[in-house]
Amino acid sequence: MPSRPADPEPVREGAAGAPEAEGEVTAIEVRGVSHAYRGRPALGPVDLAVATGEFVSVVGPSGCGKSTLLRLIAGFAAPSTGSVAESGRPVRGPGPSRGVVFQQPRLFPWLSVAANVGFGLRRQPAAVRRARVAELLDLTGLSEAGRLRPYELSGGMQQRAAIARALAPRPRVLLMDEPFAALDAFTRERMQDEIRDLWRRTGTTVLFITHSVDEAVYLGTRIVALSGAPGQVIFDERSDLPGRAHPRADPGFGRLRERLSEVVRAAASGPGEAPGTPAEPLAERPGDLVGDAGLGRTGAALEREALGGQPPR
Numbered sequence: 001m002p003s004r005p006a007d008p009e010p011v012r013e014g015a016a017g018a019p020e021a022e023g024e025v026t027a028i029e030v031r032g033v034s035h036a037y038r039g040r041p042a043l044g045p046v047d048l049a050v051a052t053g054e055f056v057s058v059v060g061p062s063g064c065g066k067s068t069l070l071r072l073i074a075g076f077a078a079p080s081t082g083s084v085a086e087s088g089r090p091v092r093g094p095g096p097s098r099g100v101v102f103q104q105p106r107l108f109p110w111l112s113v114a115a116n117v118g119f120g121l122r123r124q125p126a127a128v129r130r131a132r133v134a135e136l137l138d139l140t141g142l143s144e145a146g147r148l149r150p151y152e153l154s155g156g157m158q159q160r161a162a163i164a165r166a167l168a169p170r171p172r173v174l175l176m177d178e179p180f181a182a183l184d185a186f187t188r189e190r191m192q193d194e195i196r197d198l199w200r201r202t203g204t205t206v207l208f209i210t211h212s213v214d215e216a217v218y219l220g221t222r223i224v225a226l227s228g229a230p231g232q233v234i235f236d237e238r239s240d241l242p243g244r245a246h247p248r249a250d251p252g253f254g255r256l257r258e259r260l261s262e263v264v265r266a267a268a269s270g271p272g273e274a275p276g277t278p279a280e281p282l283a284e285r286p287g288d289l290v291g292d293a294g295l296g297r298t299g300a301a302l303e304r305e306a307l308g309g310q311p312p313r
C-alpha cells in the first residue's frame with residue numbers, strides 16, 4: 001500500500017453494496033487485456049492490479065490507448081482479449097460502483113445542477129436523494145449553485161458538478177479521463193487540490209488519466225506510463241508524494257517528474273500508432289458490444305447510461 005496522508009483521517013464512505021472490507025480485494029484487476037478496433041490494435045496487452053484506495057495516475061503518448069483502457073474498466077466495451085474485474089467481480093457493463101468523469105463535464109443542460117448530481121440516484125427515495133445531493137454539493141463547494149443550470153457555472157464549477165454526479169452513487173472506483181485538461185492553469189491547480197482532498201476524505205480508488213506529467217506526479221500514489229500504441233505498461237511506481245504537505249516542494253517531486261518525462265518522451269518518439277484504415281466509431285461497431293450485459297446496446301449507449309450511474313438492465 002502506498003503511504004496515505006495521516007491527517008485528515010480518510011472517511012470511508014462505504015460504497016453501496018460493497019461486500020468486502022477495505023483492502024481485502026483488489027479494486028481493479030486488468031489481466032492480459034488488449035483491445036483492437038476493427039482488427040487494429042489500440043491497447044495492450046496490459047496487466048494492472050489496483051489496490052483499494054490507490055490513486056493511480058496514467059500517462060502515455062496520445063493515441064496509445066489510455067481512454068480505451070478506462071472505457072474497458074468502465075464497462076463501455078469488452079476487451080478483445082483478457083479480462084477486467086472490479087472488486088473481484090467481472091466487469092460486464094457500466095455500473096454504479098464505477099463512476100466516470102470525462103474531459104468535458106457532459107452535464108445535462110436542461111437539468112439544474114442539483115438534478116444533474118442526483119441523476120444516478122433517481123430511482124432512490126426523494127428524501128435519500130435530496131440528502132445525498134446536498135452532501136455532494138457541499139463536498140464539491142457547490143452548495144450555492146444547486147438551483148443553477150450548467151451554463152450558469154464556470155468551467156471549473158461544471159467539472160466539480162460532474163465529479164459530484166459521478167460520486168453520488170458512492171462508487172468504489174472513480175475513473176477520470178483527463179478531467180482537468182480543458183481548464184485554465186489556475187483553475188486546474190485548484191481542481192487538483194480539490195480532487196486530492198476529495199480522495200483523502202472519501203478513500204475512493206481513483207484511476208486518473210492525464211497528459212500532464214506534473215499532474216500525474218502531484219496526484220498519484222502510483223504512476224503508470226503506457227508505451228506508444230498499442231499501449232503497454234512501461235513504468236509503474238508507487239509514490240508517497242501526494243501524502244506530503246507540499247509535494248511540489250519536495251526534492252523527490254522534481255526527480256520523479258524528470259524520470260517520468262523521460263519515459264513519456266521516449267514512448268512518444270517510439271514506433272507510434274499502427275498504420276491502417278481509420279477506425280470506426282465504437283457506437284457503430286456491433287463487434288464491440290459488451291458481452292452479456294451489453295444486451296445488444298452499443299458502447300455509446302452504455303456510456304450514456306453510465307453518466308446516470310445506472311446499471312444496465
Ligand SMILES: Nc1ncnc2c1ncn2[C@@H]1O[C@H](COP(=O)(O)OP(=O)(O)OP(=O)(O)O)[C@@H](O)[C@H]1O
Nearest residue numbers: 037042061062063064065066067068279280281282
Ligand atoms: N471508439 C473508437 N472506435 C475506433 N477506434 C478508436 C475508438 N477510440 C479510440 N480508437 C483508436 O484507438 C487508439 C487508442 O485511442 P485512445 O482514445 O484510447 O487513446 P488515448 O491514449 O486516450 O489518446 P489521447 O491521449 O489522444 O486521448 C487510437 O488509434 C484511436 O484512433
Ligand SMILES: [Mg+2]
Nearest residue numbers: 066067068177
Ligand atoms: Mg484519451
